[in-house]
Amino acid sequence: MKGNAVYKGAYNRCLDYLADMTIDEKLPSTSELASRLAVSRTTARSVLVSLTSAGVLRLDEIGHSLQRAPEAGDYFPEKQTMSAAAAVERRFMEWILQGDFRAGQLLNSSELARQFGTSTTTIREYLTHFHHFGLIERRPNSAWVFRGITADFAEEVYEVREMFEMRSASHLIQMPKSAPCWRELAEIEAQHHDILADIDVRYKEFPALDERLHRLVHDASRNRYVIEFYNIASAIFHYTYQWNRDDEKERNTRALKQHLVYIAGLRNRDMHAVNASLKSHLDSARTTLMKSIELGPFKVTGTPAITS
Amino acid sequence: MKGNAVYKGAYNRCLDYLADMTIDEKLPSTSELASRLAVSRTTARSVLVSLTSAGVLRLDEIGHSLQRAPEAGDYFPEKQTMSAAAAVERRFMEWILQGDFRAGQLLNSSELARQFGTSTTTIREYLTHFHHFGLIERRPNSAWVFRGITADFAEEVYEVREMFEMRSASHLIQMPKSAPCWRELAEIEAQHHDILADIDVRYKEFPALDERLHRLVHDASRNRYVIEFYNIASAIFHYTYQWNRDDEKERNTRALKQHLVYIAGLRNRDMHAVNASLKSHLDSARTTLMKSIELGPFKVTGTPAITS
DNA sequence: TCTCTGTCTCTTATATACATAAGACAGTTG
DNA sequence: CAACTGTCTTATGTATATAAGAGACAGAGA
Numbered sequence: 001m002k003g004n005a006v007y008k009g010a011y012n013r014c015l016d017y018l019a020d021m022t023i024d025e026k027l028p029s030t031s032e033l034a035s036r037l038a039v040s041r042t043t044a045r046s047v048l049v050s051l052t053s054a055g056v057l058r059l060d061e062i063g064h065s066l067q068r069a070p071e072a073g074d075y076f077p078e079k080q081t082m083s084a085a086a087a088v089e090r091r092f093m094e095w096i097l098q099g100d101f102r103a104g105q106l107l108n109s110s111e112l113a114r115q116f117g118t119s120t121t122t123i124r125e126y127l128t129h130f131h132h133f134g135l136i137e138r139r140p141n142s143a144w145v146f147r148g149i150t151a152d153f154a155e156e157v158y159e160v161r162e163m164f165e166m167r168s169a170s171h172l173i174q175m176p177k178s179a180p181c182w183r184e185l186a187e188i189e190a191q192h193h194d195i196l197a198d199i200d201v202r203y204k205e206f207p208a209l210d211e212r213l214h215r216l217v218h219d220a221s222r223n224r225y226v227i228e229f230y231n232i233a234s235a236i237f238h239y240t241y242q243w244n245r246d247d248e249k250e251r252n253t254r255a256l257k258q259h260l261v262y263i264a265g266l267r268n269r270d271m272h273a274v275n276a277s278l279k280s281h282l283d284s285a286r287t288t289l290m291k292s293i294e295l296g297p298f299k300v301t302g303t304p305a306i307t308s
Numbered sequence: 309m310k311g312n313a314v315y316k317g318a319y320n321r322c323l324d325y326l327a328d329m330t331i332d333e334k335l336p337s338t339s340e341l342a343s344r345l346a347v348s349r350t351t352a353r354s355v356l357v358s359l360t361s362a363g364v365l366r367l368d369e370i371g372h373s374l375q376r377a378p379e380a381g382d383y384f385p386e387k388q389t390m391s392a393a394a395a396v397e398r399r400f401m402e403w404i405l406q407g408d409f410r411a412g413q414l415l416n417s418s419e420l421a422r423q424f425g426t427s428t429t430t431i432r433e434y435l436t437h438f439h440h441f442g443l444i445e446r447r448p449n450s451a452w453v454f455r456g457i458t459a460d461f462a463e464e465v466y467e468v469r470e471m472f473e474m475r476s477a478s479h480l481i482q483m484p485k486s487a488p489c490w491r492e493l494a495e496i497e498a499q500h501h502d503i504l505a506d507i508d509v510r511y512k513e514f515p516a517l518d519e520r521l522h523r524l525v526h527d528a529s530r531n532r533y534v535i536e537f538y539n540i541a542s543a544i545f546h547y548t549y550q551w552n553r554d555d556e557k558e559r560n561t562r563a564l565k566q567h568l569v570y571i572a573g574l575r576n577r578d579m580h581a582v583n584a585s586l587k588s589h590l591d592s593a594r595t596t597l598m599k600s601i602e603l604g605p606f607k608v609t610g611t612p613a614i615t616s
Numbered sequence: 617t618c619t620c621t622g623t624c625t626c627t628t629a630t631a632t633a634c635a636t637a638a639g640a641c642a643g644t645t646g
Numbered sequence: 647c648a649a650c651t652g653t654c655t656t657a658t659g660t661a662t663a664t665a666a667g668a669g670a671c672a673g674a675g676a
Binding site: 632646 | 649
C-alpha cells in the first residue's frame with residue numbers, strides 16, 4: 001500500500017557512497033550509514049541486505065564490506081525513487097505545461113486517479129495542497145476547477161512578488177556586514193560575471209542562478225509567508241519558463257545585466273537604487289511571462305528538459 | 309463512510325424555509341427547492357421524504373404540502389450539520405486556543421485521529437491544509453511540529469497584512485464612484501456610528517464589523533493571494549481574539565475611532581491619510597495580539613463564545 | 617560504560633471500500 | 647414542448663486496511 005521510494009532512494013544514495021570506497025573496505029555502523037543516507041536504521045538495514053544479495057556487498061564475521069565496485073546497472077531508475085505524491089506533482093505540472101488542461105476545465109479526482117495510475121487519496125491530497133498555488137479552486141461535493149495560467153494570474157503573482165521582494169530587500173540591506181548572506185551574494189555576483197563572459201555557451205545556466213539570487217533575498221525577510229510564497233511562485237516560474245524559448249539568449253543576457261545593477265544596489269545598501277532596479281527587472285520578467293501566456297504552451301514531446 | 313452533514317444542513321434550512329409558509333401551502337418543485345437549499349435535487353428529495361415521515365409535510369396527489377408548523381425540536385443539532393473536516397478545524401483551533409499544544413510539540417496523526425474521534429484521512433487532509441497557516445510544519449515520514457502562536461508569528465502575519473492591506477486600499481480608492489464597494493463602505497461607516505453611540509452595550513459587535521471592513525478592503529485587490537491570506541489571517545484573529553479580554557471595551561472603542569479616520573481617508577481617496585491611519589490602526593491591533601500572546605491562552609471551559 | 621545490532625511496536629503513506637451527494641436521462645404530465 | 651419527477655450512474659468524502667518506514671529497547675561485544 002505504501003510505495004518503497006524511500007528505500008529505493010536510499011539504495012541509490014548508498015551506491016553513490018560505495019563508489020568512493022575501496023574493495024574489501026568495511027562499512028560504517030548501520031546508525032552512521034542511516035544518518036548519512038538520511039533514513040532510519042530500519043531502511044538502511046534493508047538496503048544492506050539487498051546490496052549483499054545483489055553481490056555488491058559481502059557479509060562475514062566482521063560485518064558488511066565492499067565486494068565489488070557498483071555499476072550503473074545496479075541503480076534503481078530515478079522515477080521509482082519519487083514518492084507517489086511527488087510523482088503526481090510532476091505529472092500534473094507537465095499536463096498544465098503541455099496545455100492538457102484548459103482554463104475553466106473541471107477536474108475530477110477519480111478520473112485523474114485513473115489517468116495518473118494512483119489512488120484518489122493521493123490525488124485529493126495533492127489537489128488540496130495545490131489549491132494554494134491559486135491555480136485550482138474547489139467546489140465542495142463536486143469537481144475542482146482549473147483556473148488556468150492566464151494574464152490575470154500573472155498580474156496577481158507579480159503584484160505580490162514585487163511587494164514581497166522589495167520588503168525582503170529592505171531587510172537584506174539592514175543585515176550586518178558579517179552576515180553570511182553577503183558572502184553568498186558576492187558568489188552569486190561572480191557567477192553572473194562568469195556566465196556573461198561566456199554567454200553564448202552558458203546562457204542556459206541563467207534560471208538556476210536567478211532562482212538562487214531571488215531566494216537569497218526572500219530568505220532575508222525571515223518571514224514564513226514570504227518564503228512560502230516564493231516557493232510556490234518559483235515552482236510556477238520553473239514550469240512556465242519552458243513555454244517560450246524565443247530570444248532566450250537575449251532575454252537572459254538582459255536579465256543578468258539587470259541583476260548586476262540590482263546586486264550593486266544591495267551591496268551599497270542603497271534602497272532607492274534597489275527599488276528602481278528591482279522594479280525594472282520584475283517588469284521585464286512579467287512581460288516575458290505574459291508573452292509566454294499569449295503564445296500558450298507548446299507541446300514538449302521529446303524535450304529532455306521536461307522528462308529528465 | 310461519508311457523513312450526512314449536507315443532508316442535515318439542508319433539512320434545517322428547509323425547516324427555516326417552511327417557517328415562512330402557511331399550513332396547507334404547496335411546496336415548490338424539487339428543482340427550485342434544491343437550489344434554494346443550495347444542494348442537489350437528490351438531497352432535496354430525501355429531505356422531503358423525511359420531513360413527510362416526521363409529519364411536517366404531507367404528500368398527496370398534488371405533491372408535498374405543509375402539514376404543521378415546524379418546531380424547535382424538529383431541527384438537527386447544529387454540530388451534526390458540520391462536515392467532519394469542518395469539525396476537525398474547529399476542534400483543532402480550540403485546542404490551540406486553550407493551550408493544549410505547546411510550541412515545538414510533535415503532533416502525530418494517529419493520536420490526533422483517536423483524540424478527535426475521526427479517521428487519519430481527515431486529520432491528514434486538515435493538517436496539510438493548515439500547514440499553510442504557517443503554524444504547522446511537516447516532517448516527511450514522521451510527525452508534524454506545532455510551531456506555536458509566538459511573537460515571531462505575530463510579527464510575520466502583521467508584516468504581510470500591512471503590505472497587503474495598503475496595496476488593497478490603493479486599489480479601492482481607484483474604484484469608480486459607481487462601484488458597489490462605496491455603498492457597502494457607507495453602510496459600514498454608519499454601523500460604526502451606531503455602535504459608538506451605544507458602546508456600553510454593543511462593544512462586543514466590534515470584531516464582526518472589523519472583519520467586514522478589512523475584508524471589503526482586501527477584496528478590492530482582486531488578487532487571489534491577498535484574499536486567501538486574509539481568509540487565513542482572519543480565522544487566526546477570530547480565535548486569538550478570545551485570549552485577552554482585559555479592557556475590551558476601551559480597545560474596541562479606540563479601534564472603532566481609528567476605523568472612522570481610515571474610512572474617511574478611503575472616501576476622500578487620500579492615500580496619504582489612508583496609509584497613516586491604517587498604519588496606526590494595525591500597530592495597535594498588533595500590540596493587542598502581542599499582549600495576548602504574552603499572557604498566553606487562558607482556559608475557556610464554559611465560555612459560551614467558544615462552544616456555541 | 618558505550619556503541620552496535622536484532623527485534624519489536626507504532627506511525628505514516630497509500631490503496632481500497634462504501635455511504636452520501638450530484639447530476640444525467642428519459643418518461644410523464646400539464 | 648417545457649418543466650417536473652423517478653431512476654440510474656458516477657463522484658465525493660470519509661473510514662478502514664496494509665505495506666513501508668521510524669524509532670524504542672534490550673542484549674551483546676568491546
